[in-house]
Amino acid sequence: MKRIVLGLLAATAMSASAFADEIAPALIYDLGGKFDKSFNEAAYNGAERFKEETGIEYVEFEISNDAQREQALRRFAENGRNPIVMAGFTWVDYLKKVAAEYPDTDFTIIDDAVDAPNVRSVTFKEQEGSYLVGMLAALASETGTVGFVGGMQVPLIGKFECGYVGGAKAANADAKVIRNYTGDTPSAWNDPTKGGEITRTQIDQGADVVYHAAGGTGVGVLQAAADAGKLGIGVDSNQNGLHPGKVLTSMVKQVDVAVYNAFMDAKNGEFSYGLQDLGLAEDGVGYAMDDNNKDLVTDEMKATVEAAKQKIIDGEIVVHNFLSDNACPY
Amino acid sequence: MDFFHALILVLDSTVRLSVPLLLAALAGLYSERSGVFDIGLEGKMLAGAFAAGAAAAVTGSAWAGLGAAMLISIFLALVHGFASITHRGNQIVSGVAINFIAAGSTIILGQAWFRQGGRTPSLPGEARFGAIELPFAEAVRDVPILGDVYSELISGHSLLTYAAFLLVPFTWWVLFRTRFGLRLRAVGENPAAVDTAGISVSWLRYRAVICTGILTGMAGAYLSMAQNAGFVKDMTAGRGFIALAALIFAKWKPVPVMFACLLFGFLDAFAIRIQGTPLPLIGQVPVQFMQALPYILTVVLLAGFIGKAIPPRAGGVPYVKER
Numbered sequence: 334m335k336r337i338v339l340g341l342l343a344a345t346a347m348s349a350s351a352f353a354d355e356i357a358p359a360l361i362y363d364l365g366g367k368f369d370k371s372f373n374e375a376a377y378n379g380a381e382r383f384k385e386e387t388g389i390e391y392v393e394f395e396i397s398n399d400a401q402r403e404q405a406l407r408r409f410a411e412n413g414r415n416p417i418v419m420a421g422f423t424w425v426d427y428l429k430k431v432a433a434e435y436p437d438t439d440f441t442i443i444d445d446a447v448d449a450p451n452v453r454s455v456t457f458k459e460q461e462g463s464y465l466v467g468m469l470a471a472l473a474s475e476t477g478t479v480g481f482v483g484g485m486q487v488p489l490i491g492k493f494e495c496g497y498v499g500g501a502k503a504a505n506a507d508a509k510v511i512r513n514y515t516g517d518t519p520s521a522w523n524d525p526t527k528g529g530e531i532t533r534t535q536i537d538q539g540a541d542v543v544y545h546a547a548g549g550t551g552v553g554v555l556q557a558a559a560d561a562g563k564l565g566i567g568v569d570s571n572q573n574g575l576h577p578g579k580v581l582t583s584m585v586k587q588v589d590v591a592v593y594n595a596f597m598d599a600k601n602g603e604f605s606y607g608l609q610d611l612g613l614a615e616d617g618v619g620y621a622m623d624d625n626n627k628d629l630v631t632d633e634m635k636a637t638v639e640a641a642k643q644k645i646i647d648g649e650i651v652v653h654n655f656l657s658d659n660a661c662p663y
Numbered sequence: 664m665d666f667f668h669a670l671i672l673v674l675d676s677t678v679r680l681s682v683p684l685l686l687a688a689l690a691g692l693y694s695e696r697s698g699v700f701d702i703g704l705e706g707k708m709l710a711g712a713f714a715a716g717a718a719a720a721v722t723g724s725a726w727a728g729l730g731a732a733m734l735i736s737i738f739l740a741l742v743h744g745f746a747s748i749t750h751r752g753n754q755i756v757s758g759v760a761i762n763f764i765a766a767g768s769t770i771i772l773g774q775a776w777f778r779q780g781g782r783t784p785s786l787p788g789e790a791r792f793g794a795i796e797l798p799f800a801e802a803v804r805d806v807p808i809l810g811d812v813y814s815e816l817i818s819g820h821s822l823l824t825y826a827a828f829l830l831v832p833f834t835w836w837v838l839f840r841t842r843f844g845l846r847l848r849a850v851g852e853n854p855a856a857v858d859t860a861g862i863s864v865s866w867l868r869y870r871a872v873i874c875t876g877i878l879t880g881m882a883g884a885y886l887s888m889a890q891n892a893g894f895v896k897d898m899t900a901g902r903g904f905i906a907l908a909a910l911i912f913a914k915w916k917p918v919p920v921m922f923a924c925l926l927f928g929f930l931d932a933f934a935i936r937i938q939g940t941p942l943p944l945i946g947q948v949p950v951q952f953m954q955a956l957p958y959i960l961t962v963v964l965l966a967g968f969i970g971k972a973i974p975p976r977a978g979g980v981p982y983v984k985e986r
Contacts, residue, residue, distance in 0.1 A: 368780015513938045524900040526890050534935050537672045556892050
C-alpha cells in the first residue's frame with residue numbers, strides 16, 4: 334500500500350515537473366487592438382510564430398480601456414501564466430505594481446523599461462529606423478516638404494518624430510518637415526478620419542511624403558496619401574502592401590521577434606532579465622523593402638541610406654534620442 | 664494672396680470635418696425636438712459606418728453601403744424608440760446601451776466576417792463616395808478670390824457633403840413649415856395637448872426617431888465611405904457627443920446647428936493647421952488648448968453669453984396617457 338502511495342506521489346511529482354517544462358505564455362495587447370496592422374499586430378505575429386513552431390498554446394487579452402490593465406495582468410499572473418508579455422509603454426505603472434507581487438512570474442514589457450528582478454524590458458531605437466525613412470522621404474520628395482503624423486502626443490512618439498526630422502534634414506538640408514499629432518487621449522490611436530484630414534492638410538501645404546507613427550490612425554494617413562497620389566510611410570509592421578506603389582517604405586520594428594524571443598527563451602529556460610535596447614546594429618529596427626515598393630526606391634536612394642545605416646552602426650552618426658532630454662536638436 | 668489661399672484650405676478642411684457632426688446633430692434635432700433624448704447618436708453612427716463599410720465591401724456599390732447604413736441605424740433608432748416610447752424606459756440608459764451595443768457588435772461581426780480584427784476591407788474607388796468636381800471648377804481656378812473659393816471650397820466634395828448642407832434648409836422647412844413639423848415640435852413641448860387633438864404621440868415620436876436613424880446612417884456612411892475607405896473600430900471617436908454639444912449650443916434650431924458644427928469643424932481644422940507654427944502676437948499655442956476649445960466654448964457660451972439653452976420641455980419624459 335505504502336509503495337503504491339509513494340509510486341503515485343512520484344508519478345505526480347514527475348508529471349508536475351513535465352508540466353513545468355510546458356510553459357503557459359500570455360500576451361496582452363495595448364489599446365490599438367490586436368489587428369491594428371501595426372504595433373500590436375506585430376506582437377501577435379510573433380506569438381503565432383512561436384505557436385506554430387512549438388505547438389504551445391498561448392493566451393491573449395485585448396484591453397478596451399485603461400481600467401482593465403491591472404486586472405488583466407493580475408489575472409494572468411494569478412492563473413500561473415508564465416511568461417507574461419505586454420506590448421506598449423502604458424503598462425509601466427501597472428507592471429511595477431504587479432511584478433512586485435508575483436516575484437516568481439517572468440514578465441516582458443515592450444517599448445519601455447521597468448526595473449525589477451523578474452522583468453525583461455525590450456525597447457527599440459526607433460530614432461535610428463526613423464532616421465533612415467526620413468532620409469528616404471526627403472530623397473523621394475519632389476517638393477522638398479515631407480510630413481509626419483503622430484498618434485497620441487507622448488514622448489515615445491517624439492523618438493520617431495525627431496529621428497525622422499534628423500534623417501530628412503541629413504538627406505536634404507533644406508527639407509521642410511510638417512509635424513502634427515492626432516490628439517492627446519488614447520482615442521488618437523484609432524481616429525483614421527482625423528489622421529486622413531491631417532494628411533490632407535499637410536499635402537495642401539506642399540508635403541508629398543507623409544510618415545505616420547499613429548497605430549490605427551495611420552490607416553487613414555496612408556489612405557489619404559494614396560488618394561491624393563502622394564506617398565505614405567508605414568510604421569512598426571511592414572505596411573507597404575496596404576496601398577502597393579503608394580507606400581514608400583515602412584519603418585519596421587521587430588516587435589514580433591521580441592515576443593517570439595521572450596516565449597522561446599522561457600521555453601528553453603534561458604529567460605534573461607534587464608533591458609534590451611535594440612537598434613539598427615541588432616536588426617531591431619529597419620526600413621522595409623519588398624515587391625510593393627521596389628519601383629519607388631531607386632538604387633541610388635538605397636545606396637545613400639545603406640551608407641548612413643552603416644555609419645549609425647559604426648557609431649559615426651549618433652541619432653539623437655528624444656527621450657534623453659525631451660528635446661529635438663534638428 | 665498666400666494667406667487667402669491658406670484660409671480657403673482651412674475652410675475646405677472645415678467643411679470636410681463638420682459634415683459628420685452636422686448630419687449627427689440634425690439627426691439629434693429630430694429626435695430631441697419630439698421629446699426623445701438621444702445620447703446614442705455615437706453608437707448609431709458607428710453601426711452605420713460599419714454597415715456601410717461591410718455592405719460596400721461585399722457588393723462593391725457605394726449606394727448599397729449607404730442603404731445598409733441607413734437600415735441598421737434605423738433599426739437601432741427603433742430599438743431606442745421601443746425602449747423609451749413604448750416601454751417608457753429611461754432614455755439616457757437606453758441611449759448609452761445602444762452606444763455599447765454598437766461598439767461591441769461592430770468589432771465582433773467585423774472579425775467574424777472579414778477576419779481583419781474588426782476592420783472591413785479597404786474599399787476600391789467605385790465603392791466610395793468620391794469627390795465631385797462641379798462644372799467649370801478647373802476653368803475658373805485662376806480667377807482671383809472667387810475662382811479659389813469656387814474650385815477649392817465649393818467644388819470637390821462628396822455627394823454626402825452636399826446632401827448634408829441641403830438638409831439644413833430642408834430640416835428647417837420640415838420643422839417650421841409643415842404640419843408634421845408643427846406636430847413634432849408640439850409633441851416635444853406638450854404631448855398631452857397633441858394627444859387631446861387626437862394625434863398619436865407614440866407614432867409621431869416613432870417617426871421622429873426614424874428620421875434620426877436615417878441621418879445617423881448617412882453620418883456613418885460618410886465616415887467610412889467618403890472620408891475613409893473602410894470601417895475601423897471606434898472610428899466615430901466621440902463625434903456623436905460633439906454633435907450633441909453642437910445641438911445644445913445651437914438651442915435645437917437647424918440653421919444655428921449648422922453654424923455650431925461649422926465652428927467646431929473650423930476649430931479642429933485650425934488646430935491641425937497651426938500645430939507647431941507660432942501665431943503672431945500670441946506665440947506658440949499648445950495643441951491641447953486648441954483641442955479643448957470646442958468644449959470650453961460650449962461651456963462658456965452657455966454660461967450666459969448666448970442666453971439659456973432651453974431643451975424641449977417634454978424632453979426625456981416618457982408620455983403617459985392619463986387614465
